[in-house]
Amino acid sequence: MNSLNFKFLVVSLSLMFTLCSSLVNAEEGKKLSEEPITAADREHWSFQPIQRPALPVVKNTKWSRTPIDQFILAELESAELQPAAEASRTTLIRRLYFDVTGLPPLPQDVDAFLADDSPDAYGKLVDRLLSSKHYGERWSQHWLDLARFAETDGYEHDKVRPDAWKYRDWVIKALNEDMPYDQFVRWQLAGDVIAPENPEAKIATAFCLSGPDMPDINSQEERKHTLLNEITSTVGSAFMALQMGCAQCHDHKYDPISTIDFYRMRAFFEPAVKPVKNRSVTMLASLGKPVAPSRVMIRGDWRQPGPRVQPAFLRVANLQEQAVDADDSRQQRREFAHWLTQKEHPLTSRVIVNRIWQHHFGRGLSATPSDFGVMGDLPTHPELLDWLADELVSSGWKMKSLHRLILTSSVYRQAGQSDGTQASAVAWKRSLKEDPDVALLSRFPRQRLDAEVIRDAMLSVSGKLSEKTGGRGVMPPLPRELRATLLKDQWKTSANVEDHSRRSIYVFARRNLRYPLFDVFDRPDANTSCSRRGNSTTAPQSLLMLNSESSLKCAQELAGLIWDQVGENKGQQIMLMFRRALGRTPTEKELLELTQFLSTQQELLANEKRTGDQLLLPLGETAVQNLYAGAALTDLCLAIFNTSEFLYVD
Numbered sequence: 001m002n003s004l005n006f007k008f009l010v011v012s013l014s015l016m017f018t019l020c021s022s023l024v025n026a027e028e029g030k031k032l033s034e035e036p037i038t039a040a041d042r043e044h045w046s047f048q049p050i051q052r053p054a055l056p057v058v059k060n061t062k063w064s065r066t067p068i069d070q071f072i073l074a075e076l077e078s079a080e081l082q083p084a085a086e087a088s089r090t091t092l093i094r095r096l097y098f099d100v101t102g103l104p105p106l107p108q109d110v111d112a113f114l115a116d117d118s119p120d121a122y123g124k125l126v127d128r129l130l131s132s133k134h135y136g137e138r139w140s141q142h143w144l145d146l147a148r149f150a151e152t153d154g155y156e157h158d159k160v161r162p163d164a165w166k167y168r169d170w171v172i173k174a175l176n177e178d179m180p181y182d183q184f185v186r187w188q189l190a191g192d193v194i195a196p197e198n199p200e201a202k203i204a205t206a207f208c209l210s211g212p213d214m215p216d217i218n219s220q221e222e223r224k225h226t227l228l229n230e231i232t233s234t235v236g237s238a239f240m241a242l243q244m245g246c247a248q249c250h251d252h253k254y255d256p257i258s259t260i261d262f263y264r265m266r267a268f269f270e271p272a273v274k275p276v277k278n279r280s281v282t283m284l285a286s287l288g289k290p291v292a293p294s295r296v297m298i299r300g301d302w303r304q305p306g307p308r309v310q311p312a313f314l315r316v317a318n319l320q321e322q323a324v325d326a327d328d329s330r331q332q333r334r335e336f337a338h339w340l341t342q343k344e345h346p347l348t349s350r351v352i353v354n355r356i357w358q359h360h361f362g363r364g365l366s367a368t369p370s371d372f373g374v375m376g377d378l379p380t381h382p383e384l385l386d387w388l389a390d391e392l393v394s395s396g397w398k399m400k401s402l403h404r405l406i407l408t409s410s411v412y413r414q415a416g417q418s419d420g421t422q423a424s425a426v427a428w429k430r431s432l433k434e435d436p437d438v439a440l441l442s443r444f445p446r447q448r449l450d451a452e453v454i455r456d457a458m459l460s461v462s463g464k465l466s467e468k469t470g471g472r473g474v475m476p477p478l479p480r481e482l483r484a485t486l487l488k489d490q491w492k493t494s495a496n497v498e499d500h501s502r503r504s505i506y507v508f509a510r511r512n513l514r515y516p517l518f519d520v521f522d523r524p525d526a527n528t529s530c531s532r533r534g535n536s537t538t539a540p541q542s543l544l545m546l547n548s549e550s551s552l553k554c555a556q557e558l559a560g561l562i563w564d565q566v567g568e569n570k571g572q573q574i575m576l577m578f579r580r581a582l583g584r585t586p587t588e589k590e591l592l593e594l595t596q597f598l599s600t601q602q603e604l605l606a607n608e609k610r611t612g613d614q615l616l617l618p619l620g621e622t623a624v625q626n627l628y629a630g631a632a633l634t635d636l637c638l639a640i641f642n643t644s645e646f647l648y649v650d
Contacts, residue, residue, distance in 0.1 A: 032296060032307060034251065034258035037315045041256040045382060046241070046372035047316055047346050052390040053383040066409040071384035072441050073411075081434055082427055084443040087415040089114055091650055093125065094583040095444075096407065098649050099360060100129040102138030102453045102503075103460050107579040126407045130400050133469065136176035137505050141452055142359050143171055144509075145533065146238045146370075147210045150526040151473050153280055154212030154511035158490065161280045167206035168505070169470050174204075180397035181352055182341035185239060190337040192272075192286040193330040205284040208235070208269065212511060212527050215278050223275050225302035231273070232266040234529050239340055240317060240347040241354075241372035249300035255373040256316045260296060264312040267294035268336045271329040286330055313339050317347055341397075347372060349389035349397075354379075356399065357388070358532065360406050362447040363439070370531035380439045416444040416650035448535060448648050451521035452504030455550070458641055459501050461580040462557035466502040473508030474499035479516070479549065486513060520544050545642050552616060555638035559630065560620025562637070567622075568629055570598045574636075581640045594636065601632035 042048065055067055056074035063083060064070045076083060087095070093113050097105040105113075113125055129135065151164040174184055186194055189208065191201030208231045217223045229248045236244035246252055247262035272284035294311070298304035311324050311332045322339060326332045340348055351372065358364035365385045368376035379385045388402065395401040406412055418428040431442040438445040449457065459465040474494045483491055490510065494500060507515055511526050520540045524530035545551050558580070566572035574594045578586045586594070605615065605628040615631040616638075617624055624630035640646060 032260065032298075034260050035256070037256055041316055042319075044374060045378065046350065046376075047319075049319060049344070049346055050349065050386050050389050050393075053387055055387075056383070063410055065413075066405055067387065068384065068405060068409040069411055071381055071387065072409075075381060075440055076442055079434060079440060081431060081440060081442045083411065083441075084414040084416075084428070084431065085419060085424060086410070086413050087444065087650070090584045091415070092122065092413060095649055096125060096129060097583075098449065098453060098457075100126075100138065100403070100407070101132055101134035102141075102450075102456055103134055103465075104457050104581075105583050106460075107576075110579070110583055122413075123408055126404055130403055133176055136172040136174075137469070137503055138453075139175050139359075140168065140171040141450070141505055142355070143175075144168060144505075145524055145530040146355075147171075147207050148212075148234065148524075148526045148529050149210045150212075150509040150511040152509075152511045153215060154527060155214045157216065157487070158510065158512040159215070159280065161282055163282055164206070164210070164509075165472050166203050167210065167282075168473075168509075170200055170203045170206075172470075172505070173200075175399070178398055178400045181349075181392065181399055182397040184397075185341050185348070186334075186337040189235065189340070190284075190330075190334045192284055193334045194337070196286060202283055202286075205272075206282050208284055209273070209281050211529075213280060215275070215280055217277075219302075220275050220277055222302050224273055225297065227273055227275065227281070228266050228270055229300070231269050232262060235269075236265070236314075237370040237529055237531070239351065240314070241351040241368075241370050241376070242314075242317075242347070243371050243373060243375075248297070252373075254375050257314070260309060261314055261316075263294065263296045263309045265314055265336075267309055267311040268333045270294050272333060284333075311336065317345065319346060320344055343393045349392050350385060352399075353388040353392055353402065354385060355531070356402055357406065360403075360412065361438075361441065362445045363437075364532075367439075370529065411441050412444070414441070414444040416446050444650065446648055446650050450533065451518040451523045452507075454521060454647060455504050455515075455517050457646070458551070458554040462554045462637075463561045464501045464554070464557050466498050468498065468502055469506070471506070474502050474506055475508045476500040476515070477549070482513075482516065516548065517544060517550065542642065546638065551638065551641060553619070555634050555641060556616055556619040558637040559618035559634040560622075562620075562633065563618045563624060563630065564620040564622045568626060570595050573598070573633055577637060577640055581637075582643075582645055598629070598632050598636060601635055602626075602628045605631050 055070045058064065058070055058073045059077055060073060060082075063073060073083065090110060093105050093110055097103055097109070113121065116124070118124075147167075149164070149168060152158045152160050187201050187204035189205070191198070191204040195201035209227065211227075211230045211234065213227065214223060229245070233243075233245035233248070236242045242255065242257065244252070244257055244262055244265070247257045247259050249259070251258045269284070272286070273281065274285045275281050293308045295308055296306040298306045311329075313322060313324070313336065318339075324332050324335055326335055339345070343349075351369070354364040354366050355369050358369055365379045365381050366372065366377050391405070392398075392402050418424055428443075434440075435442040456465060475491055477493050477500060478491055491508075491513065504515075504518070507518075509526065514523055514525065520538065522534040522536055524533060558577070561580075562573050562576050566576055571591065574586055574591055578584060578590075610631075612627055615627055616634040617627060618630045618634055
C-alpha cells in the first residue's frame with residue numbers, strides 16, 4: 001500500500017469514527033434525558049395511594065366469617081355464583097398442615113382435631129400451626145425463591161459460599177418470631193447500618209448478594225457493575241413488583257421508569273458492594289462515602305460511564321416527593337429502606353399481601369406477583385387487595401396476623417371438589433363453567449405440593465424425618481451417574497446418616513445442580529428471583545417417583561413402620577397406610593380392592609421365586625417372616641406415594 005492510499009484510509013477511518021461518535025453522543029443525549037412523572041403515569045392502579053375501602057354489601061349475610069369473605073362473596077354474587085360448601089374436617093386439617101408447615105398431619109393430629117367439638121377448634125389449630133417451628137421452615141422457602149438463594153456462586157466453578165446458610169437460618173428465625181414485615185425488609189437492605197451492633201442484622205443483608213456471582217472474573221469493575229445491576233433489579237421486583245432490569249440499558253418501554261431512575265436507585269447500594277477477586281461477597285459492607293461517584297452507564301455498558309447521579313427514591317412510587325437528606329452513604333441506604341417501608345408507599349404492602357395470598361390459594365389477587373406495572377395483570381379483587389394492604393400496616397406489619405385472617409375465612413375453608421349430592425351439582429357445574437381458573441374463588445383451588453414438600457411428606461409419613469434444624473446445608477446421597485457430571489468434590493454425601501433425612505429446606509442448595517426430585521418438580525434454579533414456580537406435568541416426575549432410590553427407600557420404611565405396628569393383617573395395614581399418607585381412612589371399595597391387590601401381588605412375587613435380596617422388603621424393627629407379603633406391602637406403599645391424592649392438596 002503506497003503512502004497516498006494509506007493516508008486516504010486513515011482519513012476515511014477518522015471520518016467514520018467522528019460520524020459514529022456524533023451518532024453515539026446524540027443517542028446518549030437522548031437516553032440521558034427523562035420525561036417527568038405525570039398524573040397520568042400515576043393513574044395506574046399500583047401507583048395509587050392505598051385507601052381502606054368500605055366493606056361491600058352482600059345478600060348472603062350468614063356466610064362471611066371475616067371481612068375477606070365479604071369482598072369475595074360480593075364478586076361471586078355479581079357473577080351469579082355461590083361459594084362451595086365447607087370442606088370436611090379431614091380435608092381442612094390436611095390443607096392447613098401442608099399450607100402452614102409443609103408437613104402432613106399424622107394420625108394422632110387428625111384424631112385430636114376430630115375429637116375437639118368446641119366452636120373454636122379450627123381457630124386453635126390455626127394458632128398452633130402458626131406457632132410451630134415448622135411454619136418458618138415452610139414459608140422461608142417461598143422467600144428464598146424470591147431471594148434467588150443458593151449456597152454456591154454459580155457459573156462454571158460454582159464455588160461454595162461457606163456462610164450462605166446463615167441467611168437461610170435468619171429468614172426461618174425471623175418468620176418464626178413474626179418479625180414485622182417492615183423490619184424484615186429494612187434489615188435485608190440496610191441491617192448493617194440500622195442495627196450495627198447486631199450480627200443478625202448484617203447477615204440479613206445477604207439478600208442483596210444472594211444471586212449468582214463470578215469471583216474469578218478478570219475485571220472486578222465489571223463484576224461490581226453486574227452485581228449492582230442485579231441487586232437493583234431484584235430489589236425492584238421483590239419489594240415493589242416492578243421489572244426494572246431493562247432500565248439499566250434504556251428507559252422502560254411501558255412503565256414510567258427511566259434509565260436515570262435505575263442508576264439513582266443503584267447508587268444507594270454502590271458504596272456497600274466491594275468485591276475482592278476470588279472471594280465471594282455475601283453481605284453488604286458498612287462503608288462511608290464512595291471512592292468514586294455513582295454514574296449512569298451508557299446503554300448498560302460498564303465501560304461507558306456517563307453523567308454522575310445522586311441516590312434518589314423511585315419517582316413514580318415517591319408519592320410524597322421525598323428527597324434523600326443524608327450525605328453519608330450508609331445513612332442514605334438506611335433512608336431508602338425506611339422510604340420503602342413507610343405506610344404511604346403505594347407498593348410495598350400491596351406486594352407482600354399479594355404474595356401471601358398467592359401461596360395460600362395458588363394464585364395472587366394479581367397473577368403477576370413481581371410485575372405490578374402496566375404489563376402486569378390487573379387484580380381480580382382490587383378493593384380486597386387494598387383492604388388487606390391497609391390491614392397489614394394497621395396490624396404493625398405482622399404477617400402471622402394476616403395469615404390467621406386468611407386461614408380462618410370462609411373462602412379458605414371451601415371444598416375443593418363436589419360432595420356429590422344432587423343439591424350442589426348444579427352450582428358446582430356453574431362454578432366450573434363460569435370460574436374455570438378459580439380466579440373468583442367459587443371453590444378452593446386444588447394445588448400440587450412443592451418439590452420440597454413432596455420429599456418431606458414422604459420422609460414424614462415413613463417416620464424418618466429428622467427434627468434437627470439449622471446449620472450448614474446437608475447432602476443426601478445422589479445417584480452415581482449424576483455425581484459423575486460434577487466437578488470433583490462438588491457433592492460430598494453427608495457422613496451423618498441422620499442428615500440424609502433432614503427437611504428439604506436444609507438440603508444443600510447448589511446453583512448448578514438441583515436435587516433430582518426438586519429438579520423434576522419445578523424448583524427454580526436460583527439464578528434469578530422467582531415469584532411463582534412452574535407447575536409442569538412430565539414423564540420424568542413419574543419415573544423418579546416410581547424408580548428412584550429415595551422413593552423406594554421411603555416406601556420400604558413406611559412398610560416397615562406399618563409392619564411393626566400392625567403385623568401381617570392386610571386390612572389394618574391398608575388402614576394405617578391411608579391414615580399416614582392421605583390423612584383419612586379408606587372407603588369400603590378401596591379397602592376391598594387393595595386387600596385383593598396385596599394378595600395378588602404376594603402370589604405373583606411368590607410364583608417368580610425371587611430371593612430376599614431381589615425383593616423390596618419393609619425396613620422396620622420387626623423381622624418379616626413372610627417375605628412376599630412384606631414386599632407386596634412395600635409395593636403398595638410405593639403406589640400410594642404416586643397417587644394424585646398424595647401429591648395434591650384439595
